[in-house]
Amino acid sequence: MKTILVLLDTLNRRSLPAYGGGASTPNIDRAAEKSVVFGQHWSGSLPCMPARRDLLTGRASFLEKGWGGIEPFDRTLPEVLREAGIFSHIITDHYHYFSRGGENYCQAFSTWDFHRGQEGDPWHSVIAEPPKPEQYYGRIEDQYEHNRSRFEREEDYPGPRTLSAACDWLERNKDEDNYFLWVEAFDPHEPFDCPPHYLEQYKDTYNGPRFDWPIYGDADVPEDALRHLNARYAANLTMIDHWFGKLLDTMDRLELWEDTLFIFTTDHGFLLGEHELLGKNQMHVYNELAHIPLMIRPPGGQREGMRIHALSQTVDLMPTILDYMGVQAPEDVRGYSLRGLLEGREDQVREAAIYGYHGMAVNVTDGRHTYMRAPKSADNHPCNIYTAMPTTFRSFLGGGMEKEIECGRYLERTDYPVFKIPLTAEGRPYTGNQRVLQSQLFSLEEDYAQQHPLQNEAVEEHMIDLLRAEMERADAPEEQYLRLGLEKREDD
Template identity: 70%
Template sequence: MRSIMIMLDTLNRRALSAYGGEGVITPNIDRLAEQSVVFDQHWSGSLPCMPARRDMMTGRAAFLEKGWGGIEPFDQTLPAALREAGVFSHIVTDHYHYFATGGENYCQSFSTWDFHRGQEDDPWLSSVADLPKRAEYYGQVREQCDKNRTQFIREEDYPGPRTIQAACDWLERNGREDRYFLTVEAFDPHEPFDTPDHYLEMYQDSYEGPAYSWPKYGTVDVPPDALAHIQKRYAATLTMIDVWLGKLFDTMERLDILDDTMIIFTTDHGLLLGEHEQTGKNVMHVYNELANIPLMIRLPEGQGAGTRIKALTQNIDLMPTILDYMGVEIPETVQGASLRLLIEGTQEHIREAALYGYHGMCVNVTDGRYTYMRAPVSPDNYPCYTYTAMPTTFRSYLGRIAPEQIEAGRFLPYTSYPVFKIPESTKGLKYARNQFVMETRLYDLSNDQAQEHPLHDEAAEARMIELLINGMRQAGAPEEQYVRLGLA
């Protein structure tokens, strides 16, 4: 038995025909969907990039205790569990956050790993001289990113295509071996949306305004033609990576390994491209475009192809599912559940609700019909702490707010390993990250799938609060989280 997990970063399910999307050209993802079990109510857990990956690799949602950061020394990971059972694991990726401060110990837990440079502002191309300044542009422009782009001459030079080609090469050497786990991870279609012009031409893009390939995070601040252009750039980047996924699928078919291989296809989160009058992620409410993500599982020999699963599932379920199919014991620390019984039709649901969010922001819950976004009760977001033995975060270090208040102890109920308790907010001082999410919201998805009309229904809110509290208890939420959200 072999397992291959394919993950694209920032993949909006609404771009895929399997989820009712129209206008985006993805024939190879469509081809996989036709051969797969497709999950309609699959949700993220911790957001964004690295928190989502920790969820997937540990089977636990960690956003209530920690945000962006490395794998902890006490984490029991998927590759480690496989290795103990004699299963070889390999990851091929161009996701450069793994190799920046705050991305420690993810790839290193695999048997081997392969990293392809150049995405976003990966410190790759070394040039002391500055590039000429752009005269006009919208959104974000970063000099290191522009330096990296000078190396993208042919389509084969772009990091996404290089990554997929490296996965094909790995399969050529190893594909027919037994009992391995391969992760193929492309940063595309994550912003900035870099792709050769011929993919943009497929979308009849006639934009002639200032350069715009990397939207800012927040309220839309560009004219309509620029917004349409960035939407087409996203679609074109997705189409490019779809073409290369076709080469990967062709390789699997030619090697004749599909009869004994499980393929998982998913993402970490989505992205806003004008919906809710916002672009990006991280700073706004976790709308469905961000949290309700695609999941397709192609079973050996295409078993169950065409089946749609309506039960609530989350990314924490991927680790136990892979271990279950690979015949490996699931660690006790895992909070997710194997999807195998859902797939086989012997179980109707594995959870009553799905909990998701960013550390220190709203805590969100859905039961499949309603989504509830519980906001902090105070602009200072107090009290809020990070619990970690690895005090790194996104390209920086934790603990700069009030280092004299940092404590160390055995604060986490599921491990005896001591961790730091680091304050994330200061009483009386406004918490800048929460400027867009200080309003609690309830949406009825059966009547308002686009989440445009907040609902005022005391009975429905009371039920969602109960689900929220139960989910937080099951996740082992620190006690101050209930105080921060006005749930104490």
Template identity: 55%
Template structure:
């Protein structure tokens, strides 16, 4: 069986015509939707980028145990299981976080990998003297990216086009193999929203203010004209990425691969572009723009093309789906899976596979939806206690735990603390944990996530009108409590959330 997974980063599904958007050009993803089963109620799990990837590659939610981090030594990953059963896997990616401290062991799970340089703050172009921020520049300015972007002289030089070209070269060499997984992962449309001006002109952008291509995380802090400009830059970047996705599909056309190849398109999470007066992700509640993500699955031979699945699904379901598609026994997984195969839904054998989706960021709100309501549960305590981070790999984005970012290393314990594995892990007190790019530790609640929030997303999908309905909230609390148990939550989470 041949399978291609296409993962685009930070896709706000409300910009896709398949999910009701208008005025945004994504003809190739539209074409894929016509040949695919489209999932309309699909949710992320652990947020943001690397936690979501660990979920997809292991079939388990990780955010209840730890934050952004590597593949753990006790994780059983999808590429590992495929390799153990003689099935080859390859990843083409420009997601540079795989090669930073805190992103260890992901690409190395695949038989082969190709890493495309230059995205965001990837330390690619080497120059001792870096540029200063231009006068009047809006948003983030990263000197390393200012160097990298000088190498993007034409469209083909940008990282995502080069990533798709890498995948095409791989198909040129391997399309006639009988079994493989090709994981194609383009960083775009993740910020910075940088691309040739011709694409922005397609969206009739009349912005004439200072340079602005990289939003800052948090509340909107730019004039309305700049906000409109950044939304158009995002749409244009999505259009450019779609164009190169089309070249991948043309390669499949050339080799008649649609007949014997499964194609999965999805994202790790969405992105805020002014909704609720927020930009980006991480600091605000996990609104639908962030957690409700696209999923399309093309079955070989266009079988079930045009079908829409409206029942709840989640990113952790991809792992058992792919195992089953490759004919492997899901029950032989060493780790207890949280995900469930989507194939019975696609074939119409069952009407649902889960009664809720559980999602969130480590140390922040824990969120649950039953498809009708969403409920965001904030910490019960002002200091966000108690919470511990569990890991056998004490790294996170850009740094190690135990040195300059741990105040009291003597408080770190080690032992078989997790419910689902006997592998010894570090237990790091949450009030010792600080991300390199954050001034606050996890025991401090962000001002934006200190309230429980309840929404009826069938009647108020935009989540503009929080509900105060005791009976419904209690029902969602019980659903949350059950979900925590099913997902092997550490006991501290129950106390932290006031669910003891």
């Protein structure tokens, strides 16, 4: 039994023709035709590394901590597979795995392969400042300017190199039968960089300042620049789709489809002017960010081309993979296997899905409504980070509050002692959630773009009940209820 999981970072569902989008992605379309397409698939923890921890552990991590490494007490997918005698390999150009705050992800696999050069990856080593445009919108960073100077051909870009390496790996291991292959391309993550012929496909006529890397927050750029940014995103997506096609070609040639579980998905989406915002992280987790694509082809193509509208989310992929590979899921997994849905034996596996960023609003959907529960006060108190690995993206946690950090056995699911690091404290306001201080309720059917918040007390109470139930199932720390102004259910 084989499993191949393909993960593209920052893949907007609304861009894909398989979901009604307008980007040119003939190979993703081809994968959709071969697969069961999920219409109600949602993120869990955001952004990049929290989403991957969810995928690897089958648990929502954002209620305990944000960006950080795999914990010593986490049971990860490749480790569980290894215990069952199954080989695993990851091929990626996602440099966050090798930055501080990305510890223990790739190292859990039997082998790993890293392709350098994306975004701020400290790869091409030049001391002198690189040449930069005199005018630009958004961001320009020296390290990426150095990196991109080495992309002389399309084949030199990290995304194409990653997909080519996946093809090579499959060729080398064509006679093997018991493995899990994780193929991950950073594209179409920003900066939206690709050879110009992809941009030409979108008839882009922009001639203003360079704009390929937006600053997260307000979309305060001219309309023509915003259209150009959208075209650049689409062009970057079309490039990686082209190389994804080579992976599909390899699977065709090696006749892998009959005995392989194939999964195609992403971690989250990206705002490109919707809600007058750009990026992620600083705002409510709107549908553009949380409602994500998922395509699964079971071995042999059972129910090929079908659409499933039952709720699913990122934490469900680990138990699904283990189920197909004949391995028991660890007891602390909170996701559900989707195999029953894929085989037509079940109509539903979950009532609701929760998702969010650590320390910000906590969000829930039942497939009909979305509810964003804001902190009850601007200072967000109380909120703590729980971790035995006190690192985050490019830095350590707890700096400046060392005397306030405690250590103990605070998590019910493990006896492993963890640090309890205050994210907020009395008299020290938290500024990271200033855009999410108002709870909001939306109808997915009547207002998918989330422009007109509902005022419906009965629906809101129903969504609050679902939120509480999912938080309890995720073993949310007690103070999460306090900061959100919620009480735990009486039956607990």
